[in-house]
Amino acid sequence: MGAGTGRDGDMVGLLADRQALRDLVETYAHGADRRKPDLVASCFLPDGTLTVHREPGADPASRTGREQIAKALTGLERYIATMHLVANQLATVDGDRAEAETYCTAHHIYDDEAGVRRDRVMAIRYLDTYARTHEGWRIATRTLHCDWVEDRPLTIAS
Secondary structure, eight states, X not given: OOOEEOTTSXXXXXXXXXXXXXXXXXXXXXXXXXXXXXXXHHTEEEEEEEEEEOSTTSXXXXXXXXXXXXHHHGGGGGSSEEXXXXXXXXXXXXXXXXXXXXXXXXXXXXXXXXXXXEEEEEEEEEEEEEEEETTEEEEEEEEEEXXXXXXXXXXXXX
């Protein structure tokens, strides 16, 4: 994973494709954090699939189609704020298809039952397949794996 061929088999095309994939993943993160479920859904093919493995060993939740994916994102509304920090991405491009593994650290801010502000930090890996469309690259399938979770009190600097 981590190379491939661009539109015309050239390095410039490959780099442009890999940057477009990166932009797509960052648009997804922005849409999640800004509570724009339609923006997140637009990152997918119309029949795209989002599968989420929230906890190791738990049954995954899967949604297919832009409407269902947008609806799934409303689950983030229970948090005061979120911040998805996209990190490493290893992408392989093969013509009009691509796949990638992308790391993300996601912060989820909330108040617990005692009123203590907390940060639920998730180490996430996105395993994606992509298709090039007339709209540009879109996610065909996204499988989200949560490798670990840390829940801690949030200290706000003054």
